[in-house]
Amino acid sequence: MIDDDLWSAVGDPTRRRMLDLLLADGGGTATTLAERLPVTRQAVAKHLLVLDRVGLVHATPSGRERRYEVDEAQLARAVAQLSAVGASWDARLQRIKRIAERIQREAQS
Amino acid sequence: MIDDDLWSAVGDPTRRRMLDLLLADGGGTATTLAERLPVTRQAVAKHLLVLDRVGLVHATPSGRERRYEVDEAQLARAVAQLSAVGASWDARLQRIKRIAERIQREAQS
DNA sequence: TTGATGCGCAACCGTTGGTTGCATTGACCC
DNA sequence: GGGTCAATGCAACCAACGGTTGCGCATCAA
Numbered sequence: 001m002i003d004d005d006l007w008s009a010v011g012d013p014t015r016r017r018m019l020d021l022l023l024a025d026g027g028g029t030a031t032t033l034a035e036r037l038p039v040t041r042q043a044v045a046k047h048l049l050v051l052d053r054v055g056l057v058h059a060t061p062s063g064r065e066r067r068y069e070v071d072e073a074q075l076a077r078a079v080a081q082l083s084a085v086g087a088s089w090d091a092r093l094q095r096i097k098r099i100a101e102r103i104q105r106e107a108q109s
Numbered sequence: 110m111i112d113d114d115l116w117s118a119v120g121d122p123t124r125r126r127m128l129d130l131l132l133a134d135g136g137g138t139a140t141t142l143a144e145r146l147p148v149t150r151q152a153v154a155k156h157l158l159v160l161d162r163v164g165l166v167h168a169t170p171s172g173r174e175r176r177y178e179v180d181e182a183q184l185a186r187a188v189a190q191l192s193a194v195g196a197s198w199d200a201r202l203q204r205i206k207r208i209a210e211r212i213q214r215e216a217q218s
Numbered sequence: 219t220t221g222a223t224g225c226g227c228a229a230c231c232g233t234t235g236g237t238t239g240c241a242t243t244g245a246c247c248c
Numbered sequence: 249g250g251g252t253c254a255a256t257g258c259a260a261c262c263a264a265c266g267g268t269t270g271c272g273c274a275t276c277a278a
Contacts, residue, residue, distance in 0.1 A: 016194065023198070041225085066225070076199075082194065086195075140254085148235085151236080152236050172245070173256070
């Protein structure tokens with residue numbers, strides 16, 4: 001079954017952008033992330049807590065900094081759940097599978 | 110790009126279960142859905158409003174009932190976005206994995 | 219030592235998912 | 249028509265959450 005905690009962790013758009021940034025840069029702190037996001041450092045810190053609680057990121061304190069990195073295995077698990085939900089809906093929507101594929105092609109262009 | 114409204118509409122676990130039920134039964138009313146969910150009819154009605162606003166369901170009033178059905182094209186669009194996000198993360202993870210493997214190979218030689 | 223920087227904590231605000239309670243409206247039976 | 253039952257809609261209220269501001273504390277560097 002699907003893990004609602006894991007899903008809701010990646011359900012927030014800000015948290016998705018944070019994961020993107022962390023993956024692109026190979027890690028970061030609350031401050032460095034907040035510089036590249038339209039929210040304050042405190043908001044980022046709260047999101048990092050959420051992501052840490054579900055194991056999507058890990059923190060390594062060093063001095064006055066707290067560096068966060070993505071747990072790739074856990075993110076892979078979340079990705080699998082996204083695909084699982086999508087697949088289950090897709091299965092029910094087989095009748096209009098062609099429509100879905102057309103839209104997906106359009107979205108990529 | 111991704112449509113945050115559409116994503117957040119399917120982000121709620123209750124709304125996902127509602128979509129599941131509507132797909133399985135080919136439609137339903139707020140009352141019939143509430144019977145099969147752990148929330149009240151009013152909560153279901155609010156969710157149906159949200160789903161209706163982003164076009165994931167359509168309502169057809171008939172007598173004192175309001176029957177809702179899934180808009181398959183719009184749901185297909187949502188599914189496409191799920192896969193798109195999953196694919197982008199997957200791509201980054203694959204890249205990281207390849208880099209990690211290359212570094213490991215280089216370290217062994 | 220002093221100043222700047224990164225962090226954590228607490229209070230507060232708006233939105234949202236959820237509840238309860240009540241009013242309304244349509245269907246059905248007499 | 250009148251009465252009753254079922255489905256909906258509306259409003260008030262509550263808790264959780266994403267976001268903010270403000271402040272205090274620790275750590276690095278001049």
